[in-house]
Amino acid sequence: MRQYFGVFLFLAALGLDSTLGLSAPPPGYYDGTAGLSGQALRTALHNLIKNHTVLPYTSSSTTDTRAALKILDEDPNNTNNVLLHYKGTSVPKSEFGTTWNREHLWPQSLGADVLPPNTDLHHIFSEDMVLNSSRGNSVFDNVYPYQTNSGYGNYWTGSRFEVRDPQKGDVARALFYMDVRYDGTGGELDLVLKDTTSPAYGEMGVLSTLIQWNQLDPPDASEQLRNDKIYSLFQHNRNPFIDHPEFVYLIWGPVTDNDSLVVASTNRAGSTVAAGSTNYPLLSLDLTANSGEWDLQSVDVSNVGTLPDWSIKAIKLYRDMDNSGTVSPGDIPLASTTFTAGSGTLVCGDPSRVTTGTVHFLIAADLVTTAPNGSTLQIQVNGLTHATSGGNDIDPTFTPFSNNAATVSGGVSDGDTVTVTFADRTPSLITPGATNVPFVSINIAANSNEWDLASFSVNKQGTLPDSKVSAVKLYLDVDNDGIADTGDSLLDTRTLSGGSLTFAPSDPLRITPSGSHLLVVADLGPQLTNGQTLGFTIVGNSFASSPTGGIDANPTLSDFSSALATVSGGVSDGDTLTVTSSNLAPTTAPLGASDVPLLALTLTASSNEWDVNTIAVAKLGNASDSAVSVLNLYVDENNNGTLDGEDSLLDSRTLSSGAATFTLGGALRVTPTPVRLIVAASLASSSPSGRMLGIKVVSNGITSAPTGGNDVNPTFADQSSNLTMLVNPALPPVKIVMV
Numbered sequence: 001m002r003q004y005f006g007v008f009l010f011l012a013a014l015g016l017d018s019t020l021g022l023s024a025p026p027p028g029y030y031d032g033t034a035g036l037s038g039q040a041l042r043t044a045l046h047n048l049i050k051n052h053t054v055l056p057y058t059s060s061s062t063t064d065t066r067a068a069l070k071i072l073d074e075d076p077n078n079t080n081n082v083l084l085h086y087k088g089t090s091v092p093k094s095e096f097g098t099t100w101n102r103e104h105l106w107p108q109s110l111g112a113d114v115l116p117p118n119t120d121l122h123h124i125f126s127e128d129m130v131l132n133s134s135r136g137n138s139v140f141d142n143v144y145p146y147q148t149n150s151g152y153g154n155y156w157t158g159s160r161f162e163v164r165d166p167q168k169g170d171v172a173r174a175l176f177y178m179d180v181r182y183d184g185t186g187g188e189l190d191l192v193l194k195d196t197t198s199p200a201y202g203e204m205g206v207l208s209t210l211i212q213w214n215q216l217d218p219p220d221a222s223e224q225l226r227n228d229k230i231y232s233l234f235q236h237n238r239n240p241f242i243d244h245p246e247f248v249y250l251i252w253g254p255v256t257d258n259d260s261l262v263v264a265s266t267n268r269a270g271s272t273v274a275a276g277s278t279n280y281p282l283l284s285l286d287l288t289a290n291s292g293e294w295d296l297q298s299v300d301v302s303n304v305g306t307l308p309d310w311s312i313k314a315i316k317l318y319r320d321m322d323n324s325g326t327v328s329p330g331d332i333p334l335a336s337t338t339f340t341a342g343s344g345t346l347v348c349g350d351p352s353r354v355t356t357g358t359v360h361f362l363i364a365a366d367l368v369t370t371a372p373n374g375s376t377l378q379i380q381v382n383g384l385t386h387a388t389s390g391g392n393d394i395d396p397t398f399t400p401f402s403n404n405a406a407t408v409s410g411g412v413s414d415g416d417t418v419t420v421t422f423a424d425r426t427p428s429l430i431t432p433g434a435t436n437v438p439f440v441s442i443n444i445a446a447n448s449n450e451w452d453l454a455s456f457s458v459n460k461q462g463t464l465p466d467s468k469v470s471a472v473k474l475y476l477d478v479d480n481d482g483i484a485d486t487g488d489s490l491l492d493t494r495t496l497s498g499g500s501l502t503f504a505p506s507d508p509l510r511i512t513p514s515g516s517h518l519l520v521v522a523d524l525g526p527q528l529t530n531g532q533t534l535g536f537t538i539v540g541n542s543f544a545s546s547p548t549g550g551i552d553a554n555p556t557l558s559d560f561s562s563a564l565a566t567v568s569g570g571v572s573d574g575d576t577l578t579v580t581s582s583n584l585a586p587t588t589a590p591l592g593a594s595d596v597p598l599l600a601l602t603l604t605a606s607s608n609e610w611d612v613n614t615i616a617v618a619k620l621g622n623a624s625d626s627a628v629s630v631l632n633l634y635v636d637e638n639n640n641g642t643l644d645g646e647d648s649l650l651d652s653r654t655l656s657s658g659a660a661t662f663t664l665g666g667a668l669r670v671t672p673t674p675v676r677l678i679v680a681a682s683l684a685s686s687s688p689s690g691r692m693l694g695i696k697v698v699s700n701g702i703t704s705a706p707t708g709g710n711d712v713n714p715t716f717a718d719q720s721s722n723l724t725m726l727v728n729p730a731l732p733p734v735k736i737v738m739v
Contacts, residue, residue, distance in 0.1 A: 025231075025243045034332050035319050035359070037250040037295065038389035040350030045180050045240045045247065052181075052237035054116040065119050066096060068234050072226050073126040085125035085170075086135070086163055087152045103127035105171055106178045107137035111191050111202045117182055121230050122239050123174040135161045139197050139205040140171055140213075159197055160206075169217030172210040173241040176248055179204075180240070193252075207252065214241070214248045250353070255391040256292035261354065263287060263384065263396050268325045268362070269403040273377050275311075275411030276369035279327035282379050282403040284320065285361040287354045295351035295390030299335070301363070302343050305378035305405055308547065309339035311371040315379060317346040320362040327364050334361075351387035363403075370412050370452070370548040376405040412550040413449040418511055420444045420543065422560035425482045425519070426535060431569040432528040436484040436521045439536045439562045441477065445515030452508040452549030457542035458520065459500050462533035462564045466496040469534065470523040474503045477519040484521050491518075508546035527707045528570035535564040571709035572608040577670060579603060579702060581719035584641065584678065585694060590729040592685030595632060595643050598695045599721040601677040603670045603702075611666040611708030616701030617679060618659045620694030621723045625655040627687035631695070633662045636676040643680055650677070659698075666705030679721075689728035696720035 033044045056064045070093045075081040081090040084100055091099050105123040106112045112123070131151060138161040147155035153164030163171050175193060184190030189202060196205040219242045227242045241247055268281035287296065299317060303309055319332040335346035352359075365377060380402040386393045425438035444453070458472065476489040484490075491509060494501040509516065520536060540557030584597040603612070615633065619625065631654070634647045650668060653660035668675070679695050697719040704711040 035352035052235040168213035172213040259292040273406040275371040295387040297387035305376035313366040320360040442518040452546040454546035455504040457539040461535035480517040533564040573710040577714040595680040611705040613705035621692035623691040623693040666707035
């Protein structure tokens with residue numbers, strides 16, 4: 001059985017030999033519980049034993065609790081029988097339901113009436129039916145010599161039940177298990193042990209008596225064997241209080257106040273430390289409580305060596321279980337921190353208990369691979385604080401101490417420089433939507449050791465607006481071919497702001513004497529104007545080194561500007577638009593009709609392209625706005641002047657104050673080949689009959705979208721349809737007679 005601090009003292013108090021041979025739990029089952037106490041230990045144990053395999057209470061097709069009890073409580077001297085828990089006698093297995101039945105130590109009426117506690121074998125035992133009934137839902141407490149009933153060494157009153165001495169510890173540990181296993185999390189019931197003889201639902205007692213019983217009756221071989229069987233055959237979880245009865249003391253036992261601590265330390269650092277080391281040992285902390293228990297909460301540390309904070313990836317605290325002075329299997333990780341402005345605090349997620357037997361802790365460090373050569377790793381311990389889980393104790397006062405300084409080797413060197421040259425990769429022409437267009441190659445090599453690139457700046461040249469450049473990217477041009485292709489590594493992506501950007505890769509790029517080839521490329525937007533230009537200037541004195549490569553020198557360089565690339569295949573500025581129209585309105589139209597054509601509009605660009613943004617229309621006639629349920633704008637795809645299945649709907653609007661604006665946002669491109677549009681109206685069925693309706697495109701009411709370039713909006717007069725009479729098809733036609 002794994003040894004825990006305080007276990008020998010506790011076993012001695014129980015009258016046990018520490019070498020007692022009990023069945024051991026599986027290796028590693030209780031890893032992570034060493035040094036824990038109070039709520040921290042309770043939580044750790046709950047996480048070990050939750051989510052067990054749940055048996056059915058009664059089943060004809062699979063193993064249920066009745067079948068399990070016949071195995072768990074089998075009489076070793078007669079395999080046809082079971083041993084009864086309270087009565088202590090052996091009865092035939094076949095007499096289930098007539099002589100014996102299932103006893104729930106945590107009564108069903110107090111919370112064990114639902115799954116999974118209802119079938120949890122750790123608290124269900126074979127029992128004489130009469131004694132089971134006599135116990136009822138009584139709490140467990142000392143009754144003798146004030147009993148009113150007795151039988152087979154058990155004593156009881158109307159509300160309290162004292163089990164016979166050989167089973168007292170078994171009962172107590174089963175109920176301690178139930179309290180920890182069912183803590184109200186995961187949608188399960190919260191079962192709580194209390195010092196009460198009148199428990200409510202979810203409660204059970206008497207806690208102080210059960211603590212005594214745990215000490216009076218330690219686990220024996222049969223109790224341990226039953227625990228093993230439940231684990232291996234049925235539920236696959238264990239009762240921790242059978243494996244470690246001292247856990248009862250650590251969770252429910254009283255703690256004392258005003259305990260103090262003796263602090264000693266041992267240097268564990270060597271004279272050198274390799275860059276990139278993990279769990280490099282620095283200091284052993286040897287802590288001893290003068291009395292009672294002292295729970296460690298935090299350790300205040302500072303960086304007193306010459307290593308910069310960023311090069312110390314982590315400072316870690318372990319409970320050094322084997323006192324080896326190195327991090328080894330079985331050591332318990334307690335805390336980790338980093339340094340900020342040379343300071344850090346190791347805060348234990350769960351307080352670690354120190355008793356009157358010395359407990360060994362270890363402080364270790366992880367270094368980055370780029371730690372500077374020649375720097376020193378030295379950590380100072382400034383203070384320790386206690387957790388109240390061990391009582392209101394006294395924090396120790398001591399002179400700060402540190403490990404011996406360890407000098408870094410295998411890291412990076414200071415004072416390195418770089419040589420930088422540039423090459424122009426700019427194409428003569430660029431097209432809309434092009435990606436990874438190359439502009440500048442940067443060839444950079446360290447003159448010695450290593451030089452880590454942190455950042456450099458780039459300025460845009462030419463007339464292309466920032467918004468037309470989707471992204472500017474920096475590649476590691478592995479094959480140095482001046483294009484971004486397969487095998488090249490993307491280092492950073494930026495967008496322009498005010499014509500500038502700064503590349504700053506998330507991981508600094510290490511430059512060695514063998515050199516690296518970088519490539520600046522651009523992604524272009526989908527709408528560009530022909531004739532605009534784009535190029536880039538690399539700001540020479542903006543190259544900055546990262547301290548990950550040491551404290552190195554930044555180069556002094558002249559700016560380098562690429563050539564200018566010219567946009568082709570884009571759009572042109574200054575195009576104009578001709579607008580004409582023709583009437584499509586019928587003489588009459590029935591109310592409720594859909595897509596009654598009113599006006600044909602013909603648009604023709606003078607040259608290149610002209611993209612339509614908006615078209616403003618207004619209602620004609622005395623029909624109200626509500627007479628038109630919707631106005632639709634179509635492209636007359638087959639140019640036949642009628643609406644048919646080949647025509648495309650561009651936009652739909654409703655009238656407001658007799659007007660509407662079709663908004664296309666550049667969705668319609670007009671070229672020197674005319675485009676014919678149709679404005680149609682869908683009519684409401686409830687409007688008055690006899691009203692007149694027409695539509696017009698308002699004079700100068702067509703605007704261009706910038707997607708077609710910076711073009712000229714057309715000047716034209718109103719383009720109007722004739723008026724259509726709206727008629728109710730349900731009414732007879734009006735006959736006009738001339739006299």
